Amino acid sequence: MHISWKKLAIALAILPFVVVLAAWIGFFNVGASSGHWKITEWFLHLAMRSAVRTYALAVDVPEALPRHAIQPAAGHFARGCAICHAAPGEPRSPVVMRMLPQPPDLAGTVGEWSDAELFRIVKHGVRFTGMPAWPTQERDDEVWAMVAFLRELPSMDEATYRDLAYGERLGTAAGATETLPQALADCARCHGEDGFGRGPAIPVLAGQSEAYLLESLRAYAEEGRASGLMSLPAIAAGPQLWPDLAKHFAALPATQPGGSGDPALVRRGKEIAERGVREANVPACLGCHGRQDRSPLYPSIAGQPAPYIETQLGLFRAGKRGGTRFGHLMANAAKGLIDDDIRALAAYFSRSAAPSATATR
Ligand code: HEC
Ligand code: HEC
Ligand code: HEC
Structure with a gap:
């Protein structure tokens, strides 16, 4: 068959206009009731x-x-x-x-x-x-x-x-988070009734500084701190419940950290916590986290689960862990850490007792 290249070119050139015209007059059925054509x-x-x-x-x-x-x-x-x-x-x-x-x-x-x-x-x-x-x-x-x-x-x-x-409160939290008890039941699904966290990926909230908990909830909801897992419950509870939620968890008794770790690793962690790593510009962690008179926005790290600490330090180092208005201080502190330091610090802090110092509120 003889194909006229000229005609073919014209047909191809007008095809897009035909398709747009067909869409404009409503030829394509976007209704879902009849399903797709097999070919679509x-x-x-x-x-x-x-x-x-x-x-x-x-x-x-x-x-x-x-x-x-x-x-x-x-x-x-x-x-x-x-x-x-x-x-x-x-x-x-x-x-x-x-x-x-x-x-x-x-x-x-x-x-x-x-x-x-x-x-x-x-x-x-x-x-x-x-x-x-x-x-x-x-x-x-x-x-x-x-x-x-x-x-x-x-x-x-x-x-x-x-x-x-x-978790334990099966069924009581049917998704609603309008009242404080409902919101607390939602938190308990992951954080536990005692605020210790239901597993090593969850931070301990019990005994944490109230101001830090409150500002962290705000940061999750307003995207200052990225977490798909936490943004949903923070937004669902809403700003009117955040202060009571923070107060509730801050008032719970803190964990008693236990367990033995690799002693050499824990020793190395303690050394960095107390003295930092001079050649890598890592400051002494306890200079901020261990002081009695620290800002209430400096959280307590002691007794947090090691995997949680490792994840957070990795995020700070990568510039992906926002937080409160002081979050940038911590990002600076974590910049020079290498993986071995992070493991050692996590081993040390997860086993050290929460500072008797509840920071000034
Ligand atoms: C689906 C599980 C889940 C639920 C439900 C949940 N959390 Fe969390 N929460 C997490 C995880 C996971 C993290 C750590 C997130 C991260 O990496 O930043 C976290 C972190 C937090 C932090 C930051 C603590 C810190 O040490 O930085 C606060 C505060 C918090 N949650 C409060 C709450 C409150 C209050 C509720 C209930 C309204 C709640 N969470 C519900 C899983 C949950
Ligand atoms: C609003 C409804 C909706 C929600 C909510 C949703 N999905 Fe989907 N998801 C879909 C649809 C529709 C598909 C099918 C896509 C397709 O066939 O091309 C899909 C596909 C998938 C697939 C691929 C499965 C397959 O065999 O094709 C995975 C995996 C998946 N979703 C995981 C998730 C996870 C995890 C979540 C929660 C974080 C989630 N989805 C939330 C609607 C949803
Ligand atoms: C200059 C003060 C400062 C120094 C030094 C410092 N931090 Fe922090 N750290 C902070 C602040 C402030 C936050 C809270 C960040 C936020 O706004 O969420 C924080 C948060 C953290 C968190 C997250 C806690 C949580 O519950 O999510 C970990 C883990 C941590 N620091 C570990 C360390 C380690 C390990 C060191 C030593 C290498 C260190 N910090 C040094 C100020 C400091």
């Missing part, structure tokens, strides 16, 4: 899977998934994901079943994806589907915690899930 569905799936696969190539996968942080990830899943994706014992709502595309029950589908692919989907979300991105792009550690949780999901029974996501 095929194409969208192909595009989504291929994009995830390709972008996942650039993801740096950690040696081991952070299983120690599964608890807060489960707590977040219960509020931020289960409504669309179901959870053990909690089916998707009938409303969600009519979404297009329908969010899958993840217990049945996570096996189809690699760790890097899950990371990519959870961090960035999926356009045109309603699947949201992680609330902050600064916290890869939190996204990995969610991936670690998702890996366990297919084999997780209802009791285990409910314990991880809701």
